[in-house]
Amino acid sequence: MNSLAIGEIMSILDIKNLKAYYFTKAGIVKAVDGVNISIDRKIIIGIVGESGCGKSTLAKALSFNVEPPLKIVEGDIVIDGIKINDKNVNEIRRKILGIKVALIPQSAMNALVPTVKIRSFIKDVLKEKTGYATLEIFEELAVKRFKELNLPIEALDMYPFELSGGMRQRVLIAIATLLNPSLLIADEPTSALDVSTQKIVLETFYDIYRRGLVKSMIFISHDIATVRQIADEIIVMYTGKFVEKGSTEEMINEPLHPYSKGLIFSILTPELIVRERVRKAKEVLLKGEPPSLINPPPGCRFHPRCPFAMDICRKEEPPMIEVERNRFVSCWLYEKR
Amino acid sequence: MYLAGYMKKGDYMSKAILEVKNLTKVYRIGLIRQKEIVAVNNINFNVKEGEIISLVGESGSGKTTTARIILRLLKPTSGNVLFNGKDIWRDIRNKKELKWYWRNVNGVFQDPYSSFNPTHTIRFVMLRTFNLFDEEIDYDTKINMIKEALKEVGLIPEEILDKRPFELSGGMRQRVLIARIFLIRPKFIIADEPTSMIDATLRLSLLDLFLKLRDEFKTSQIFITHDLGLATYISDRILVMYKGEIVEEGIPEEILNKPSHPYTKKLLESVPKLYSKWLT
Numbered sequence: 001m002n003s004l005a006i007g008e009i010m011s012i013l014d015i016k017n018l019k020a021y022y023f024t025k026a027g028i029v030k031a032v033d034g035v036n037i038s039i040d041r042k043i044i045i046g047i048v049g050e051s052g053c054g055k056s057t058l059a060k061a062l063s064f065n066v067e068p069p070l071k072i073v074e075g076d077i078v079i080d081g082i083k084i085n086d087k088n089v090n091e092i093r094r095k096i097l098g099i100k101v102a103l104i105p106q107s108a109m110n111a112l113v114p115t116v117k118i119r120s121f122i123k124d125v126l127k128e129k130t131g132y133a134t135l136e137i138f139e140e141l142a143v144k145r146f147k148e149l150n151l152p153i154e155a156l157d158m159y160p161f162e163l164s165g166g167m168r169q170r171v172l173i174a175i176a177t178l179l180n181p182s183l184l185i186a187d188e189p190t191s192a193l194d195v196s197t198q199k200i201v202l203e204t205f206y207d208i209y210r211r212g213l214v215k216s217m218i219f220i221s222h223d224i225a226t227v228r229q230i231a232d233e234i235i236v237m238y239t240g241k242f243v244e245k246g247s248t249e250e251m252i253n254e255p256l257h258p259y260s261k262g263l264i265f266s267i268l269t270p271e272l273i274v275r276e277r278v279r280k281a282k283e284v285l286l287k288g289e290p291p292s293l294i295n296p297p298p299g300c301r302f303h304p305r306c307p308f309a310m311d312i313c314r315k316e317e318p319p320m321i322e323v324e325r326n327r328f329v330s331c332w333l334y335e336k337r
Numbered sequence: 338m339y340l341a342g343y344m345k346k347g348d349y350m351s352k353a354i355l356e357v358k359n360l361t362k363v364y365r366i367g368l369i370r371q372k373e374i375v376a377v378n379n380i381n382f383n384v385k386e387g388e389i390i391s392l393v394g395e396s397g398s399g400k401t402t403t404a405r406i407i408l409r410l411l412k413p414t415s416g417n418v419l420f421n422g423k424d425i426w427r428d429i430r431n432k433k434e435l436k437w438y439w440r441n442v443n444g445v446f447q448d449p450y451s452s453f454n455p456t457h458t459i460r461f462v463m464l465r466t467f468n469l470f471d472e473e474i475d476y477d478t479k480i481n482m483i484k485e486a487l488k489e490v491g492l493i494p495e496e497i498l499d500k501r502p503f504e505l506s507g508g509m510r511q512r513v514l515i516a517r518i519f520l521i522r523p524k525f526i527i528a529d530e531p532t533s534m535i536d537a538t539l540r541l542s543l544l545d546l547f548l549k550l551r552d553e554f555k556t557s558q559i560f561i562t563h564d565l566g567l568a569t570y571i572s573d574r575i576l577v578m579y580k581g582e583i584v585e586e587g588i589p590e591e592i593l594n595k596p597s598h599p600y601t602k603k604l605l606e607s608v609p610k611l612y613s614k615w616l617t
Contacts, residue, residue, distance in 0.1 A: 050536060050538055051536060194395075195607045195608055195609075196603075196607040198607075198609070199607055199609075199615060202615070202616065203615075203616065206616045222537070223609075224611070225608075225609035225610060225611055226609045228609070228611060228614075229609050229614055229615050229616055230616060252611055252612070262538060263538060264611075266537050266538045266540065266541050267537060267566075267611060268537075268540070268541075268564070268566035268567050268569065268570045269566040269569075269608060269609070269610050269611050269612075270565040270566045270568070270569045270593055270605060270608055270610070271566075271569070271593070271610055271611060271612055271613075272569070272589070272590060272593055272594075273612055274566070274569075274570075274611055274612070275569055275570050275589070278541065278570060285538075285541055285542060286538040286539070287542070289506070289508075289539075
C-alpha cells in the first residue's frame with residue numbers, strides 16, 4: 001500500500017480470489033468460491049442471484065462477520081488500504097466496521113434491541129466506535145443525520161417497536177452510516193417490506209449515496225427489479241461464483257449468461273414488454289434448483305441446468321471473458337476460438 | 338340467462354360460467370358492542386369459459402373472502418354466486434350436490450403446508466381426491482391416473498408418492514396441489530396466491546401449468562394475487578379490488594396503459610419495474 005503513486009486513487013474495495021467456506025459436519029460448503037471485485041470510484045453495485053448462491057456469505061465476508069463455521073480460506077480483502085484476511089479479521093473488524101465499511105445485514109431491522117430507545121442505542125454505537133459519546137458529538141452526528149435524511153427527530157426517543165418497518169430500516173441506514181464509511185453493504189434491505197415502503201427505503205439509500213455520505217454501495221438482493229432501480233452495475237452470482245457483470249441497462253436489456261437470462265427473464269413486473277419477453281423466452285427459463293455447494297458439479301457449475309450445455313461445459317470451468325469494455329461473462333458460449 | 342348481469346359489449350359470444358351478483362360479506366365482531374367490517378361490498382363480475390381473471394389488491398381488500406365464498410366455504414351476507422346458472426347457496430343443498438360443485442369448482446392455495454396433513458403421504462392425499470368422483474374406479478386405475486397427473490406437472494411419481502409433505506420442497510408441494518387439480522380437472526379453478534411462496538425462477542413454470550389448463554381444457558380461473566406483475570402475465574382480464582370493492586376492471590393492456598382509479602395508479606407506481614426507474 002505504501003507504493004501508491006501520488007494522485008492514484010486508492011481503491012475503496014479490492015478483493016482477489018476470495019474463498020469463504022463453511023466447515024460443517026456434512027462437509028465443506030463452498031459458499032463463496034473465488035470472487036473478485038474492485039471498486040475504485042463512486043458506484044452502486046447490485047449483486048443478484050437465487051437463494052443459496054452465496055450472496056449473504058459474501059456480505060458477511062465483506063463486512064468481516066466471519067464466525068465459525070465460516071472461514072475465509074483464501075484471498076485478501078482490502079478496504080481503504082487496510083488488508084484483511086482470516087488471521088486478523090476479528091481484531092481489525094472492531095476498528096473498521098462502521099468506520100470504513102458498514103453492513104446492514106438481512107432482517108437487521110428486527111435486531112434492534114426492543115427495550116432500548118433509539119437514542120441510547122446510537123449513543124452506545126458511538127461510544128463503541130469513537131470511544132466517547134458526548135452530547136455534542138451526538139447532536140452533531142445523529143441529529144444532523146436524521147435531519148439530512150428527513151427522518152423525524154422524535155424517532156430518537158422511541159423504542160424500535162414504535163416505529164414501522166420502513167422507518168426502522170431507514171433509522172438503521174442512518175445509524176450504520178453515522179461515521180460516513182467508504183462502503184455500505186446492504187443485504188436484502190427491502191425484501192421484508194411492502195412495495196410502497198420499499199420505494200421510500202430505496203430513496204433513503206440513494207439519498208445517502210447522492211450526498212456523498214458513503215462513497216460506494218453494494219446492494220445484495222434476489223429482487224432484481226428493486227436492485228435495478230438503484231444500481232449502476234449488476235453482478236449475477238451463482239453457486240459461489242460471479243457469472244456475469246455489466247452496466248444495469250446492459251444486464252437488464254441483454255443478459256448474456258444463460259443463467260442471467262433465466263434469472264432476469266423470470267421476473268414478472270406489470271409491464272407489457274416483460275410479458276412479451278417472458279412468452280418468447282421459454283427456452284432459457286430455469287429448471288430445477290441450484291446444486292449443493294458441498295459437491296458442486298464439475299466444469300461449469302450451471303451446466304446441469306443449462307439449455308445450451310456443450311461437452312466442454314461438463315469438463316472445464318469457463319474463464320471470465322471480457323466481451324466488451326467492462327462487460328464480463330463466464331461462459332464457454334462467449335469464448336472465441 | 339347468460340346474457341344477464343355484468344357484461345361488456347362483444348362478450349355475448351362466449352357464455353359466463355360463473356356470475357357474481359351484488360355479493361356482500363359483512364363480518365361482525367365483538368359480543369356486546371358489535372362492530373361491523375364490510376369485507377366485500379356489493380361486487381359484480383363474471384368469468385367466461387376458458388377465461389383467466391385476476392383479483393388484484395392488497396391484504397384486506399376482500400379478495401380472499403370473495404374466493405372463499407365462491408368456493409362455498411363461506412356464506413355471503415347477501416348477493417349470489419351462480420355457477421352454470423345454479424345459485425351455489427340456494428340450489429346446492431345436499432352432500433351430493435356439494436360434491437358435484439367441488440368436482441367442478443376447486444382451488445389451489447397459498448401455503449402448501451397448511452393444505453396438507455403432515456402425516457399423510459402424497460399417495461394418500463391424491464387417492465382421497467377420488468372421493469369427489471361419482472364414478473367407481475379401481476385402485477390400479479386410480480394410481481395410474483395419479484401418476485399421469487404428477488407427470489403432467491413435472492414430478493416423478495415414483496420419487497414422491499410415498500413421501501410426506503415435509504419431505505418435499507415448497508415448489509414440489511405446490512406442484513402436488515396443482516397435480517390434484519389436473520386429476521380433478523374442474524371446470525373452474527380458484528387460485529389464491531398459489532406461487533407466492535415459490536422462488537421467482539420456478540414460478541413461471543408453475544404459472545404455465547395454469548395456462549395449459551386454460552388452453553387445453555378451457556378451464557376458467559380466478560387468480561387471487563397482490564402481484565400486478567403476475568396478474569399481467571397470466572390474466573385475460575384484471576379486476577382491481579380496494580376496500581371490498583372492485584374499483585377497476587379491464588384487459589392487462591388497459592390497466593397498465595390507462596389506469597383510471599387512483600388506487601390502481603398508486604399500485605402501479607409503487608411496483609419496481611424493469612424498464613423504468615424511480616430514482617433520478
